[in-house]
Amino acid sequence: MSSNSIARLSIFQPGINCAAVELADHVSVIIDGEEYFADLQEALLAAKHQVVFIGWDFDTRVSLQGGNGSESLRAFIVRLLKRNKTLRIYILKWNFGALKILLRGRMIFTIVRWMFSNRLRIKFDGMHPIGASHHQKLVIIDGGMAFCGGIDVTSGRWDTREHLENDPRRVSPDGEPLEPWHDISMALSGPAASRLHDLASERWERATGKPLPTVENAAHWSLRKPSDFESVTVAIARTRGEFRDVQSIRENEALFLDMIATAKNFVYVENQYFASRTIAAAIARRLKEEDPPEFVVIMPQTADGWLEQVAMDTARSQLVAMLATTDAHQRFRIYHPFTEGGTPVYVHAKLMIVDDRIIRIGSSNMNNRSLGFDSECDVAIDASANSGQSIETKISEIRAGLIAEHLNTPIEEVHRLLLGKGKMIAAIETLRGTGRSLRPFEQEDNDELAAYVASQNLLDPVGEDQQQCESLSGSRRLHRRIWDKIKK
Template identity: 45%
Template structure:
């Protein structure tokens, strides 16, 4: 069956907020390329730079030298403001993370200098229930050109696709080296950029109680030296938002994950930081109980970043993967982590999914409960079953091959040849992975008693703001798992007509 015979996975009002045209779009992999592009986009913006994110660190250098040094982002923004004082520079970041930065003198000093600069506005976002976070990573330039994905403009994010061992460029503002880091985002121009600007403007108004000023519409266009992956495609924008202050709950991202799992015929390739959502895991397990199910390949970190995240996320991931493995075709789920040439784990922060080379999705949402119902999230998806997108399947395939090749340290052509010969993502990866820089199967070490208790009761990864206050008998992985199985049994035919 060709993709022209398939029903679209993305449906406005069901699993996405809006479907809008992208005149051009490109996937950007890893922060070295994104930060260099961001510097250019900010310099070229004529009326407004809008940066919205979970993290924002003015100490970082967008183009670090071999010692990890360079012009700090905060100084660069001051220079932009001086050179073009009529251009607004608006920065909105999550309040809790921002408040922690006020203990750092360099950051406090920089924010004070921004406060004295009329065209720079730095605000904290607390427009969410207690325990939730603002997790979107969106940048908008002149309300026309936008970036949406998983890369925070923060410390310890910069890395190249080589993920070289001991790269001195990977030096944090505190002078300490940090681990290799893999991430992704997407730049989009055209009406979809206008839509993301609308989303950003709404978020700014909710957080600050003030609207951004109207622009004249004389904004920048696509950079002349940047080659697009896609032209003239329709892009779906999906969101998560907790109910708060008169605004209804939005769970488009969760619905889209479920619909993608239901629609897959051959495979879903995930790159994601977490896998702790019992509902998503159960939906995968239901598919793997079919006679000829698709494959599910996940590329993830070996362990979460930080002790608290490891306790909350790693134990739940082990339990869910072990549960899925008990399915009839449980061997069609494989979880890998990438490592460098010397064997150091590469941290996977990306939130990317490719379904059958017919749809590609990039955003801020993890495969955890928080991203389904607590934290504010934003993902973008290109689905080739939409009429405007037919014929871009080879581009999605090329991007997927490029990602797998990066992790295996082989040429994309090697990935293509092996996949054509086997028809299997798992067989392709198993044939190409080896010593040195490559993909390693995740070691599913059983969690200890405390970690298991925290994971099973979703104490640090609740399914909704209300769930944080529910008794232990009313919450947990088992309840989420049952919910996912029930949904998949009702909706199994979705998207596969």
């Protein structure tokens, strides 16, 4: 099927809201770190010629079996190279994140040795605008099997879907307890995975001056578990900040806006941040309709780190307060997951589901950085481009499973309420309780926030001059909050 015919059937428009639409032989949605690292290990053991890691972070000390696993990633990679003399491994890591290596004990010696290896190449990518990050999370095996999503191969990402309180397996390489963590990725094979390999090769060439070696597509679906989708078309969307002779790419932003605009009944979101005025404005336009779709956002109670809390949590409060002025039908909700003991689960997932018709997973957060500054990569499936398959049914199962996970409720009960009432918010409100469950976002109530909301019109177009003024005033507010935090 050509890209043009696919575009007519679905919302995907190559060159506008995605880079390409390609066929995937098999696709699986991977939920939480235990499943991701187990699937990754299985796929890596099947690698014949080439493995490519593209990441925001990469920690050789972690174990793919969990925090207390017997074999570190470093030892596992060495074992892979010993058992297969034709295998080559390429690791591309964000350069600023490389500073973390200095705090990771003997990892620095591992990296130095690998930098002089003929069969294992590790490079640090600094080809990005000042202040930007390379945020893509990709693993590509033999050019035809790939993982794309929100999970880095690093510490703090391993957790089970139960998110147990004080799970002894959820520890750092140093044995320190880690917070409960929720994340999502996607595994895929076939031409779509090959296109992700092309993207990785472009990144490698910009960082090193040389493209990745070509590899014959020898990969097959190497996971023992059955895939969620077969022979489906997948869109690949990117973000890239303008840098030197490299133009800006904002496909992820366009895809966010198109997905929100096309929703008829609901939009289900899991994301680390809700801080984009552009996305909030798109939601506000829908909320003002006579019968708007529902918007349910699952996200962490607070951002990770005090600086992020000052910036991202403040922006969230402002946008939620502004949306409240347009939400006459009460169709917008934010919820936070908690463990049985009341510990917040940190939501690092980046997922959006529209009407159980479109599912999108990747590295993009709903903040300004992910829409036009950092490097990002998302993948999406639209049932409209794959007629004759039970794609909507499977997407519905994935959505119900996620809600059931967060509410600690049998998936059958979630399905019953979603089908019976047809509204997610009503179903969640019926099922949520104490202990391990979802809790609604609690808005701060103060005069400063009220004054800010009164001074803004979320639906008015913002000109360049106004954007500059808002940026300056926003920076002053941020600097003031940071200074107040430091003084405390």
